[in-house]
Amino acid sequence: MSEMKVVDARNTFCPGPLMELISFMKRAEVGDEMELLSTDDGSANDVPQWIAKVGHELVSNEKIDDVWHIVVKKLK
Amino acid sequence: MTSPETPVSEGQPQDLAKLIELAAAISAAQDAMTDDIVTRLASAMGEGMILMDRLTRNQGLMSLLQALNQPAAQDSLECLADALRSGSMMDAVNAKNPKTGGYGGLLRMAKDPDVQDAIYLLARLVKGMNPEGTSKN
Amino acid sequence: MKILFVGGGMGGTIVANNVARRLAREVRDGKVEITMLSATDQHWYQPGLLYVAFGKMAMNDIVRDQASLLEPGIRFFVDPVEEFELAQNKVRTKGGVVHDYDMLVIATGCEAVYDEVPGLAEASETPYTRDGATRMFKRLRDFEGGKVAVVVGVPHKCPIAPIEITFMLHEFFEKRGIRDKVELKYTYPIARIHNIENIATWAVPEFERMEVDYETFFNMKEVDVENRIVHSEEGTEKEFDLLVAVPPHRGMKVIEENNLGEGGWIPTDRYSLQMEGHDNVYVVGDTSNLPISKTGSTAHFQSEVVGENIASIFRTGSATREYDGKVYCFIEADQDRATNACFNYIDPPEIKAPTKSMHMLKMSYNQWYWSSARGLL
Numbered sequence: 229m230s231e232m233k234v235v236d237a238r239n240t241f242c243p244g245p246l247m248e249l250i251s252f253m254k255r256a257e258v259g260d261e262m263e264l265l266s267t268d269d270g271s272a273n274d275v276p277q278w279i280a281k282v283g284h285e286l287v288s289n290e291k292i293d294d295v296w297h298i299v300v301k302k303l304k
Numbered sequence: 305m306t307s308p309e310t311p312v313s314e315g316q317p318q319d320l321a322k323l324i325e326l327a328a329a330i331s332a333a334q335d336a337m338t339d340d341i342v343t344r345l346a347s348a349m350g351e352g353m354i355l356m357d358r359l360t361r362n363q364g365l366m367s368l369l370q371a372l373n374q375p376a377a378q379d380s381l382e383c384l385a386d387a388l389r390s391g392s393m394m395d396a397v398n399a400k401n402p403k404t405g406g407y408g409g410l411l412r413m414a415k416d417p418d419v420q421d422a423i424y425l426l427a428r429l430v431k432g433m434n435p436e437g438t439s440k441n
Numbered sequence: 442m443k444i445l446f447v448g449g450g451m452g453g454t455i456v457a458n459n460v461a462r463r464l465a466r467e468v469r470d471g472k473v474e475i476t477m478l479s480a481t482d483q484h485w486y487q488p489g490l491l492y493v494a495f496g497k498m499a500m501n502d503i504v505r506d507q508a509s510l511l512e513p514g515i516r517f518f519v520d521p522v523e524e525f526e527l528a529q530n531k532v533r534t535k536g537g538v539v540h541d542y543d544m545l546v547i548a549t550g551c552e553a554v555y556d557e558v559p560g561l562a563e564a565s566e567t568p569y570t571r572d573g574a575t576r577m578f579k580r581l582r583d584f585e586g587g588k589v590a591v592v593v594g595v596p597h598k599c600p601i602a603p604i605e606i607t608f609m610l611h612e613f614f615e616k617r618g619i620r621d622k623v624e625l626k627y628t629y630p631i632a633r634i635h636n637i638e639n640i641a642t643w644a645v646p647e648f649e650r651m652e653v654d655y656e657t658f659f660n661m662k663e664v665d666v667e668n669r670i671v672h673s674e675e676g677t678e679k680e681f682d683l684l685v686a687v688p689p690h691r692g693m694k695v696i697e698e699n700n701l702g703e704g705g706w707i708p709t710d711r712y713s714l715q716m717e718g719h720d721n722v723y724v725v726g727d728t729s730n731l732p733i734s735k736t737g738s739t740a741h742f743q744s745e746v747v748g749e750n751i752a753s754i755f756r757t758g759s760a761t762r763e764y765d766g767k768v769y770c771f772i773e774a775d776q777d778r779a780t781n782a783c784f785n786y787i788d789p790p791e792i793k794a795p796t797k798s799m800h801m802l803k804m805s806y807n808q809w810y811w812s813s814a815r816g817l818l
Contacts, residue, residue, distance in 0.1 A: 237732040239786045242600050242768065244636040248732045250660060251596045254557065254689070255704050274632045281658055281675045334797045339497070339777070339804050346805035350812050357817050361465075 238267045238295060245271045246278060249300065256302045261287060264298045271296050376419060384426050442473050442755050445542035447522050447532065449479030449507050451487065452726025452740030453548035458816030459748030461512035464755065468514040473755065475514060476540060480521035482507050486810050488737060491602065494568035494577040495609050510814045525699040527719055544721050544751055547707060549696060551598060551727040551735065553688040558594065560664030565686035568606065580683060581613060586622030587682030592661045592671055594689030595630050598727055598735035603687050604635055604644055605773045611651040612775045626679055628659035637782060639792045692728045706730035712763040714747055723747045734768045741813060742767040771803040779803045
């Protein structure tokens with residue numbers, strides 16, 4: 229069963245949005261979706277890069293009012 | 305920091321030289337300090353801090369300290385110290401030179417009921433600390 | 442008012458002592474009752490395990506009797522909680538005792554878990570557990586040369602550890618005179634060698650100077666114990682003769698078993714530190730789900746906030762302070778130098794060049810920690 233979870237990693241420097249995403253992915257079930265909120269501009273590149281390397285799905289990636297909203301889906 | 309308009313005073317080069325000397329001394333001291341030295345010093349400081357914190361927050365102890373500051377109490381404490389060394393309370397009282405009025409002063413003090421109570425308690429304490437020696441009290 | 446603290450580790454001890462100091466008078470007068478429940482009667486200075494793993498501290502140096510660290514007036518029981526009944530404001534312990542409370546602070550921390558990475562427990566050394574640290578020192582001492590790989594699980598406590606471990610490995614083998622026989626390989630889960638950008642920027646030239654190979658985007662998947670190869674989720678692999686792991690962590694089982702948080706991570710408000718949905722429950726330290734560093738300093742600064750708020754709620758009915766995300770971490774470099782990272786929710790860390798003074802300060806703090814634990818420092 230898919231469910232959308234929001235991980236608010238805005239204004240955090242350590243461990244940072246991508247590591248939060250990786251933690252979440254480990255606990256998530258296949259098919260689960262997650263929206264990552266980040267104020268770190270690096271996330272816009274790092275997250276898609278990691279998603280591609282590991283083989284999950286990047287659903288969307290957009291900046292709204294200085295905050296990146298990145299939606300990913302666990303595929304395996 | 306001086307503003308740009310203020311002329312550099314004569315004292316400043318000397319201050320700077322002193323600062324450099326101090327920095328060099330600190331650097332030399334750091335070179336001498338091994339991790340073991342730092343650890344021991346820091347441990348003593350840390351335990352010292354904890355002890356000070358405990359003592360100063362113990363209201364009973366702080367009240368006791370205030371009471372012990374009084375001259376009569378200090379005399380009693382010195383008696384106690386002598387008694388501990390000699391094993392006898394009366395020897396200590398007799399040997400002690402009174403701070404005011406000679407033996408008369410000592411006897412006047414000894415007649416005070418509160419002082420007598422204190423000396424009695426101290427004598428009991430000395431007895432307890434010196435179980436093998438004969439008590440001369 | 443009954444205030445219950447669950448967890449006697451770094452966070453729990455500091456916050457309980459903080460509250461006990463603030464409300465000392467009220468505790469003496471019987472208006473406030475403070476209780477702490479812990480699974481153990483010992484208190485471990487966890488950062489010390491890294492020093493034990495490298496032979497720089499003894500196990501005895503980093504443990505004290507928990508009761509000796511607590512303010513008088515704290516009722517302390519070695520009887521861990523098994524059931525949380527937050528709706529009824531009570532908990533039930535392993536010993537079958539029910540403690541009810543008016544305010545609850547959960548500080549149960551987190552622990553290394555190996556089941557997520559097959560082969561890791563068998564094949565790796567780690568400074569993250571007591572047995573691990575003892576074993577790691579022996580392995581390091583007896584190691585004669587070969588490939589040493591450092592792998593990092595997600596999430597983990599003490600974010601700076603992977604870098605410090607690598608620096609310390611380099612220096613250890615240099616001092617043993619076998620550095621030229623060791624190939625040191627560092628891996629990290631994300632796009633750079635550390636999650637804090639300024640630390641990564643500073644550390645890259647240091648790694649190059651120390652001839653440490655580094656590979657980014659390496660999330661360990663499993664370890665082939667027989668062939669001594671660690672495989673990553675990203676499809677790469679590393680051979681090793683000695684594998685040093687920062688294992689992945691989870692919150693304590695009791696948290697997940699009681700449905701307080703997935704993975705043992707309790708949903709927490711990042712400013713008030715209250716558990717989401719429960720105004721009279723606070724969360725301090727590693728067990729929160731906050732996307733912040735899991736470190737002792739985090740727990741320490743959170744404790745100041747929670748301590749003040751509990752006291753002010755008792756006296757005035759409302760909280761007065763918010764947690765600003767403050768974290769302060771020492772970073773041991775090599776050659777007896779150290780630097781530090783200090784940041785909060787707004788200000789990123791700026792890393793200054795390592796100095797001997799900072800190293801001395803870190804050495805000192807290893808001793809002064811016990812004053813922190815008592816709520817003094």
